[in-house]
Amino acid sequence: MQTELWNDAAGGFHPVSAPDFLPEARLQEVQLRRLRAVVGRAYAHVPLFRQRMEDLGLTPEAIGGLADIAKLPFTVKTDLRDTYPFGLFASSMGDVVRLHASSGTTGKPIVVAYTREDVEVWAEVMARTFAACGLHRGDILQNAFGYGLFTGGLGAHYGAEALGATVIPVSGGNTERQIMVLKDFGVSALCCTPSYFVHLIERAREVGVDLRELPLRVGVFGAEPWSDAMRAHIEAEAGVKAYDIYGLSEIIGPGVASECAVQDGLHVFEDHFYPEIIDPETCRPLPDGAEGELVLTTLSKKAMPMIRYRTRDITRIISEPCACGRSLRRIRRIGRRSDDMIIIRGVNVFPSQIEAALLEVEGTLPHYQIILTRERGLDQIAVEVEVTAEVFSDKIRALEAVRARLAQAIEHICGIRVDLRLVEPRTIARSEGKARRVIDQRNI
Amino acid sequence: MKLQQLSLFLENRPGRLGAPLEAIAAEGINLMTLSLADTAQFGILRLIVREWERAKQVLEHAGWVVNLTEVVAVDVPDRPGGLAEVLRVLESAGLNIEYMYAFSLRRGDKAILIFRFEDPDPAIDVLKTAGLHIVDAEELFSHFP
Numbered sequence: 320m321q322t323e324l325w326n327d328a329a330g331g332f333h334p335v336s337a338p339d340f341l342p343e344a345r346l347q348e349v350q351l352r353r354l355r356a357v358v359g360r361a362y363a364h365v366p367l368f369r370q371r372m373e374d375l376g377l378t379p380e381a382i383g384g385l386a387d388i389a390k391l392p393f394t395v396k397t398d399l400r401d402t403y404p405f406g407l408f409a410s411s412m413g414d415v416v417r418l419h420a421s422s423g424t425t426g427k428p429i430v431v432a433y434t435r436e437d438v439e440v441w442a443e444v445m446a447r448t449f450a451a452c453g454l455h456r457g458d459i460l461q462n463a464f465g466y467g468l469f470t471g472g473l474g475a476h477y478g479a480e481a482l483g484a485t486v487i488p489v490s491g492g493n494t495e496r497q498i499m500v501l502k503d504f505g506v507s508a509l510c511c512t513p514s515y516f517v518h519l520i521e522r523a524r525e526v527g528v529d530l531r532e533l534p535l536r537v538g539v540f541g542a543e544p545w546s547d548a549m550r551a552h553i554e555a556e557a558g559v560k561a562y563d564i565y566g567l568s569e570i571i572g573p574g575v576a577s578e579c580a581v582q583d584g585l586h587v588f589e590d591h592f593y594p595e596i597i598d599p600e601t602c603r604p605l606p607d608g609a610e611g612e613l614v615l616t617t618l619s620k621k622a623m624p625m626i627r628y629r630t631r632d633i634t635r636i637i638s639e640p641c642a643c644g645r646s647l648r649r650i651r652r653i654g655r656r657s658d659d660m661i662i663i664r665g666v667n668v669f670p671s672q673i674e675a676a677l678l679e680v681e682g683t684l685p686h687y688q689i690i691l692t693r694e695r696g697l698d699q700i701a702v703e704v705e706v707t708a709e710v711f712s713d714k715i716r717a718l719e720a721v722r723a724r725l726a727q728a729i730e731h732i733c734g735i736r737v738d739l740r741l742v743e744p745r746t747i748a749r750s751e752g753k754a755r756r757v758i759d760q761r762n763i
Numbered sequence: 764m765k766l767q768q769l770s771l772f773l774e775n776r777p778g779r780l781g782a783p784l785e786a787i788a789a790e791g792i793n794l795m796t797l798s799l800a801d802t803a804q805f806g807i808l809r810l811i812v813r814e815w816e817r818a819k820q821v822l823e824h825a826g827w828v829v830n831l832t833e834v835v836a837v838d839v840p841d842r843p844g845g846l847a848e849v850l851r852v853l854e855s856a857g858l859n860i861e862y863m864y865a866f867s868l869r870r871g872d873k874a875i876l877i878f879r880f881e882d883p884d885p886a887i888d889v890l891k892t893a894g895l896h897i898v899d900a901e902e903l904f905s906h907f908p
Binding site for chain 2: 706707708711712713714715718719722740741742743744745746
């Protein structure tokens with residue numbers, strides 16, 4: 320069983336996958352050694368972490384065993400915002416070779432940093448990701464994750480190169496060109512967001528290209544939640560095996576966890592990222608198998624160690640052995656989050672960002688709601704804003720200008736273009752307690 | 764010399780126009796005229812009514828956002844070229860029309876032109892100087908029983 324799932328073209332063992340198969344005791348030894356080092360590093364170089372440790376009366380010596388991780392303070396997304404841009408760095412800029420950024424809870428993005436070693440670890444975990452998805456040297460990978468501040472493009476790029484695959488750095492968008500490359504370059508694997516791939520399938524059909532007839536064999540999908548039904552659709556319509564991968568910029572980018580050929584949960588590369596599940600209300604650790612919020616600690620990151628980072632993603636840890644032979648524990652596919660973050664076309668959007676934009680334009684916060692739909696496989700975001708006496712005018716031009724200003728403010732803050740609709744007063748449902756700001760009709 | 768015009772925001776979907784008109788009809792308020800400007804997504808309903816204060820109150824009470832604007836009414840002979848003559852006057856004075864609409868009176872041979880200017884007062888002076896007749900509220904509504 321194992322040899323056929325390992326990924327050397329000759330059917331043998333691929334060295335990149337070696338750490339996936341460590342015996343449990345050996346894995347835990349590596350984890351504990353790295354945990355001690357990273358806690359020591361963060362304590363020495365990150366003032367916020369040191370302060371929190373001191374508040375708890377802790378020093379790095381408190382880590383005697385792996386279970387002691389539960390003593391450590393959590394890190395949350397707002398910590399990155401509050402220390403924007405470089406406050407959580409544990410390396411001097413002289414050792415930082417790369418910065419990426421993703422959207423935060425307000426207008427400011429969160430910034431993440433990598434040393435040369437971090438970039439190497441990232442390439443390694445992404446190479447292991449692609450290996451787990453059945454890629455090997457000789458595969459031609461079309462990388463349709465966006466290249467830029469987003470971690471998806473470059474993360475996948477370096478990983479595929481480390482594996483020895485051939486990377487086509489086509490980046491996101493321009494669907495016609497994607498289809499041409501798929502068709503003409505003999506592409507055997509493609510990575511992008513799942514919703515974009517569904518869009519690509521439909522567009523290909525419209526231009527008379529049947530993806531099932533192409534050499535395309537594997538699809539690697541991440542950066543947004545998707546369902547088993549969507550997987551079945553993709554696999555049937557494109558003739559590929561579709562794999563779910565998981566990651567987040569705060570931890571490293573893509574490459575935190577990946578499905579294997581069994582497609583039953585995602586193996587966490589836990590020699591680099593230590594997973595815990597906590598109750599999001601009480602923050603108490605939960606045993607393997609229990610559903611709760613995923614908390615991750617970067618065991619080997621140098622530039623920006625994250626200690627017990629609360630991902631807000633709800634899942635559970637599967638500790639039972641996997642048929643693929645990997646000893647790494649798995650997490651269930653992420654279906655929902657414990658906060659109100661929306662992931663749309665791979666971009667993180669918080670309702671609070673939309674509010675900030677509306678407030679900026681109107682001066683006061685109008686009633687609004689966010690409506691998410693999926694049209695032709697592509698996620699759409701509409702923001703409905705009730706017209707107030709302050710912005711209403713008898714002139715069409717003036718109202719169109721208000722609409723444009725609102726849409727621009729949202730695009731500026733969230734980095735995403737929305738369909739902004741002005742609606743009549745009192746047409747958005749009022750609720751007693753917390754307003755229901757997001758109507759998700761995507762049926763993920 | 765100026766008329767009070769009420770404007771309402773409407774979404775551009777079936778049934779939205781009827782609701783405010785029914786609300787003022789239920790109060791026995793008669794419409795002099797109306798105009799509807801629309802985009803693919805929304806519309807603006809503009810109303811001229813005699814009892815505009817009461818109409819505004821009724822509509823606002825029912826939840827609409829109502830905007831009050833001063834507009835200028837000019838009457839012209841209801842024949843070819845009637846409007847063109849007024850436009851020539853405004854054009855030569857360099858006055859910009861935000862928007863306009865027109866209707867004919869039931870009795871008589873007059874058409875009424877309603878103009879929305881950014882600033883109505885200089886426009887009124889120009890129109891008067893050119894010998895055109897500005898219709899005020901009292902005169903306009905005298906055509907109605």
